[in-house]
Amino acid sequence: EAGVTQFPSHSVIEKGQTVTLRCDPISGHDNLYWYRRVMGKEIKFLLHFVKESKQDESGMPNNRFLAERTGGTYSTLKVQPAELEDSGVYFCASSNDPISSYNEQFFGPGTRLTVL
Amino acid sequence: ELKVEQNPLFLSMQEGKNYTIYCNYSTTSDRLYWYRQDPGKSLESLFVLLSNGAVKQEGRLMASLDTKARLSTLHITAAVHDLSATYFCAVDRYSGGGADGLTFGKGTHLIIQP
Numbered sequence: 001e002a003g004v005t006q007f008p009s010h011s012v013i014e015k016g017q018t019v020t021l022r023c024d025p026i027s028g029h030d031n032l033y034w035y036r037r038v039m040g041k042e043i044k045f046l047l048h049f050v051k052e053s054k055q056d057e058s059g060m061p062n063n064r065f066l067a068e069r070t071g072g073t074y075s076t077l078k079v080q081p082a083e084l085e086d087s088g089v090y091f092c093a094s095s096n097d098p099i100s101s102y103n104e105q106f107f108g109p110g111t112r113l114t115v116l
Numbered sequence: 117e118l119k120v121e122q123n124p125l126f127l128s129m130q131e132g133k134n135y136t137i138y139c140n141y142s143t144t145s146d147r148l149y150w151y152r153q154d155p156g157k158s159l160e161s162l163f164v165l166l167s168n169g170a171v172k173q174e175g176r177l178m179a180s181l182d183t184k185a186r187l188s189t190l191h192i193t194a195a196v197h198d199l200s201a202t203y204f205c206a207v208d209r210y211s212g213g214g215a216d217g218l219t220f221g222k223g224t225h226l227i228i229q230p
Binding site: 033044050055059093103104106 | 206220
């Protein structure tokens with residue numbers, strides 16, 4: 001079974017540009033999560049999808065970040081316009097526990113974003 | 117604000133020794149997660165602890181949970197070099213038992229020297 005995949009693995013952009021990150025969850029996983037780790041800090045929750053619906057987006061830092069999950073499959077996270085403080089590693093995770101008793105999340109390898 | 121604190125943040129130890137990583141958290145959640153991350157790789161799920169007194173073991177790693185003390189420990193027995201990695205603990209953002217996002221500790225960077 002394929003794991004969570006993310007694309008690209010690295011992205012270097014200039015301040016003010018737009019970047020779109022993609023996450024493909026494990027097939028059949030309804031729950032999809034985005035996290036971010038800024039250098040030297042904790043891994044921080046950004047948002048949670050259940051299928052195509054945003055269940056919790058309270059971790060999104062501001063309105064320059066837009067996440068979508070078309071058809072409840074893959075998800076994209078767009079940053080527009082990017083700022084220096086957006087640099088970090090963006091992780092995606094998915095889980096499939098339908099009754100939410102376990103909540104074990106499986107993580108992708110992350111996208112390292114550098115904003116210059 | 118929910119806080120998860122790991123101790124120590126950095127640990128260098130010799131092969132064959134035992135050590136414990138501590139994870140304190142401020143929520144009333146009954147679930148706690150341990151992950152391992154190798155450099156440049158995904159976070160790998162190690163343990164999911166579901167209730168007070170839960171203890172799980174895998175090889176040289178053993179995790180336990182005391183929800184009353186809001187404390188989890190990850191114990192390493194007779195460490196070997198392959199266990200060198202960064203270890204994270206995490207708890208649910210909300211205590212309702214749903215499929216919530218997680219709040220992580222800062223991670224413990226563990227180096228095991230031959």
